[in-house]
Amino acid sequence: MREGNPVTVRREDYAAPAYWIDTVDLSFDLDPVKTRVLNKMRLRRNPDVPAQALRLDGEELNLARVMLNGAGCSFKLDGETLVLENLPEGNEPFELEIFTTCAPEKNTQLMGLYVSEGTFFTQCEAEGFRRITYFLDRPDVMASYAVTLRADKTKFPVLLSNGNLVEEGELSDGRHFAKWVDPHKKPCYLFALVAGSLVSRNQRITTRSGKEHLLQIYVRPGDLEKTEHAMNALIHSVIWDEARFGLPLDLERFMIVATSDFNMGAMENKGLNIFNTKYVLGSPATATDVDFSNIESVVGHEYFHNWTGNRVTCRDWFQLSLKEGLTVFRDQEFSMDMCAEPSARAVKRIEDVRVLRTAQFPEDAGPMAHAIRPDTYVEISNFYSVTIYEKGAEVIRMVQTLVGRDGFAQGLKLYFERHDGQAVTCDDFIQAMADANPTSELARQLPQFKRWYSQAGTPVVHAQAAYDAAQRSYSLTLSQSCAPTPGQIQKEPYLIPVTLGLVDATGAAIPLQLGSDSPALGSNHTLVLNETHQTFTFVNVETEPVPSILRGFSAPVVLDIELSDAQLLTLLAHDSDAFNRWEAGQRLALRLALTAVRAEGAPPAQPLSDAYLDAMRTVLRHPQLDAAFKELVLTLPSETYIAEQLDVVDPQRIHAVRETMREQLAEALHGDWEWAFDAHKNNGAYQPDATSAGRRALAGLSLTMLCLAARENGSPVWPGKALQHFKDAGNMTDRFNALLALVSSGQPLAQDALARFHALFKGDALVIDKWFALQAGAPDRGGNILPAVRQLMKHADFQMKNPNRARSVIFSYCNANPGAFHRNDAAGYVFWSERVIELDAFNPQVAARLARALDRWKKLAEPYRTAARESIARVAAKPNLSNDVREVITRSLA
Ligand code: 0A1
Numbered sequence: 001m002r003e004g005n006p007v008t009v010r011r012e013d014y015a016a017p018a019y020w021i022d023t024v025d026l027s028f029d030l031d032p033v034k035t036r037v038l039n040k041m042r043l044r045r046n047p048d049v050p051a052q053a054l055r056l057d058g059e060e061l062n063l064a065r066v067m068l069n070g071a072g073c074s075f076k077l078d079g080e081t082l083v084l085e086n087l088p089e090g091n092e093p094f095e096l097e098i099f100t101t102c103a104p105e106k107n108t109q110l111m112g113l114y115v116s117e118g119t120f121f122t123q124c125e126a127e128g129f130r131r132i133t134y135f136l137d138r139p140d141v142m143a144s145y146a147v148t149l150r151a152d153k154t155k156f157p158v159l160l161s162n163g164n165l166v167e168e169g170e171l172s173d174g175r176h177f178a179k180w181v182d183p184h185k186k187p188c189y190l191f192a193l194v195a196g197s198l199v200s201r202n203q204r205i206t207t208r209s210g211k212e213h214l215l216q217i218y219v220r221p222g223d224l225e226k227t228e229h230a231m232n233a234l235i236h237s238v239i240w241d242e243a244r245f246g247l248p249l250d251l252e253r254f255m256i257v258a259t260s261d262f263n264m265g266a267m268e269n270k271g272l273n274i275f276n277t278k279y280v281l282g283s284p285a286t287a288t289d290v291d292f293s294n295i296e297s298v299v300g301h302e303y304f305h306n307w308t309g310n311r312v313t314c315r316d317w318f319q320l321s322l323k324e325g326l327t328v329f330r331d332q333e334f335s336m337d338m339c340a341e342p343s344a345r346a347v348k349r350i351e352d353v354r355v356l357r358t359a360q361f362p363e364d365a366g367p368m369a370h371a372i373r374p375d376t377y378v379e380i381s382n383f384y385s386v387t388i389y390e391k392g393a394e395v396i397r398m399v400q401t402l403v404g405r406d407g408f409a410q411g412l413k414l415y416f417e418r419h420d421g422q423a424v425t426c427d428d429f430i431q432a433m434a435d436a437n438p439t440s441e442l443a444r445q446l447p448q449f450k451r452w453y454s455q456a457g458t459p460v461v462h463a464q465a466a467y468d469a470a471q472r473s474y475s476l477t478l479s480q481s482c483a484p485t486p487g488q489i490q491k492e493p494y495l496i497p498v499t500l501g502l503v504d505a506t507g508a509a510i511p512l513q514l515g516s517d518s519p520a521l522g523s524n525h526t527l528v529l530n531e532t533h534q535t536f537t538f539v540n541v542e543t544e545p546v547p548s549i550l551r552g553f554s555a556p557v558v559l560d561i562e563l564s565d566a567q568l569l570t571l572l573a574h575d576s577d578a579f580n581r582w583e584a585g586q587r588l589a590l591r592l593a594l595t596a597v598r599a600e601g602a603p604p605a606q607p608l609s610d611a612y613l614d615a616m617r618t619v620l621r622h623p624q625l626d627a628a629f630k631e632l633v634l635t636l637p638s639e640t641y642i643a644e645q646l647d648v649v650d651p652q653r654i655h656a657v658r659e660t661m662r663e664q665l666a667e668a669l670h671g672d673w674e675w676a677f678d679a680h681k682n683n684g685a686y687q688p689d690a691t692s693a694g695r696r697a698l699a700g701l702s703l704t705m706l707c708l709a710a711r712e713n714g715s716p717v718w719p720g721k722a723l724q725h726f727k728d729a730g731n732m733t734d735r736f737n738a739l740l741a742l743v744s745s746g747q748p749l750a751q752d753a754l755a756r757f758h759a760l761f762k763g764d765a766l767v768i769d770k771w772f773a774l775q776a777g778a779p780d781r782g783g784n785i786l787p788a789v790r791q792l793m794k795h796a797d798f799q800m801k802n803p804n805r806a807r808s809v810i811f812s813y814c815n816a817n818p819g820a821f822h823r824n825d826a827a828g829y830v831f832w833s834e835r836v837i838e839l840d841a842f843n844p845q846v847a848a849r850l851a852r853a854l855d856r857w858k859k860l861a862e863p864y865r866t867a868a869r870e871s872i873a874r875v876a877a878k879p880n881l882s883n884d885v886r887e888v889i890t891r892s893l894a
């Protein structure tokens, strides 16, 4: 384990490798206790770099032998680095043979080669390959791989690696072998092998070019019928990437393998994607609509990496967003294009923005804030972040907004023409986009746009409007600022695309025109804000308009605008932009929440206004709006999002206020919720499409509201109905929503339902994860959740070493249940520090994610703040922390 040697890596220190590795021939004798790895490589000096020793990365390897061109040679170990000083001079290639062993069964970090439920898996991104063999473990070293796997045939009948199977056969002693050759050069982080007892769903497809491909999904026997949705998603991904971007599948065989022990979501290894089971397995009986939609987007994401990530990869890990931001953007677009209804696209956009604002904005305002292309890191695993991924995707989306959809496709085409087969930088990407669109604002103001890559923090755009009735003009002054972030005090202005429209009091769109000699702009236009202050004057505006600014969330900024309740109600009722329509409702609710949180004394009993409640009723009963959109509008802003608006945060008070608001909404709209539940509850045979999912979501929210109201008025009717609905449910979404309704409203019947749920799904790990998560994430009533969480950890099904299970209990409590986690007696923080330390001893990546739960401690009110700092200090005082946790904790206390 890497510990005690925290070195800061700097982007500016990048140097090309001193050697290239052209070919790698790996042989594995797979044994869980001791696996033997023979690595034969052909290397040559990089003529562009001064002559120097060869330094190969290694970690937790046992070195048995090193041979140079077939003979013994001198070498030394510098820490864990293998150093060869006396290599042949000149530029002739030479052959190195390295023989090592490792212990997959003992690999609890799940990096490198490990065993999960008796099957071998690898995870090499970012720096896991060095745990398999000595190597130049960096993404700019790309080699051709041939891999031979040998293992016991009974225990490991399936042997997989990247590329094509070229040979297989029997060996003595009940062992067998398979040899795989990957026709594509790749960096070692894309290497993978799998060996175990698995079965596969197979699908042959013919793509546009007429080429045949074999698509396969490998799972444990018994899980095969849960792979249909993932296979459909894969087929759709192949078709979509070819249709939208002209990017074909470049492999004869494309495989996905699922494992239940995985640190992240999935991994795009060339031709052999390895997935967390959570993002592969889904049947109507066991997976919710959210699971189905996640499966589709993660399958898409990993598949799209085949071009954006694999064909063109990153020069170094500072460029991570080159592949991740771009690929998240692509998977978001894919999911939107998979929606039949245009309104479902808007729903997806709202959901994505909600993630950005509840997870990325806090990161950008906290101690771990970093630019999408950071300048330094200690442990790269800590930078697989919402900033690199989600904000990275927003930056790509702004590029598309600035160059247009066709211009973006042209830019991507040029990017591949220039860089196919290379390891490149974010600068290379954006240059291709600009060069393909030379007259665009992007090309004209490229250096300024690039500040999105170098500056951390969320910009605030302040909007001020003035209507001049006499001149019939409307001027909008936009100004921007960005708060300091660690290591970046001063920020330069960004280039911000601000898409807007103007709406009159009846909701009609006002035609846009900037200056009387200027062309008509239609009713929707993107302004480019590139200075600290800028005024835009619209002419021929007959009546005072309501501004609808930042439509579609055209930039990842905070829009600071003073809109009256009446103006927000107009937008909520009429805006043609669905995102801003939703946003208007959120702003109304947020305003009421903040007023109640800031009020003196006990929180008000009825924080919601009649106007707000009437507007919500109108949305809920609206004949044209679809159910998914209604569910989003009727869901109050999260506690985390409310907290982000405040300088001093009292999580208990925020929780209390939001719960009161929910109860008020539940009671005031009681008849409407009853109508909504009845109107949306029956959907016939399960289909995972967005429209049906939206109906189930709205029925689920209605049921929760009805159970909440029942708690207030003591009526047993709706809890009884919820329990019945739970029992009768024909799919997991309905069943889980009924259970959630009972649990989140604190109904006594919840206990019965929870017990039945466990009995019904015993042995189905992903469903049992939900069972744990629901209880650990339940609203706190009198401090009952922490004891419940400690009890859950004693449950026979609890396994700390399985990341999904650990997350389902511990993260659901510490990261996703602020009202229960932030306790007056500091017990939540003590629990957190114990778990960070406990996890760090065997899985630093998972521990470091948990360590982020107290990122925002400096904003907490007393007594939380002092107690949080003490708990963080307790973790910091622990010797032998991993670099992963050490980096998070050090930055948190800085
Ligand atoms: N590249 C993957 C994410 C990933 C990163 C690190 C991992 O190590 C445990 C695993 C997966 C993706 O973006 O999907």
Ligand code: ZN
Pocket (backbone or CB within 6 Å): 301, 305, 323, 324, 327
């Ligand atoms: Zn990715």
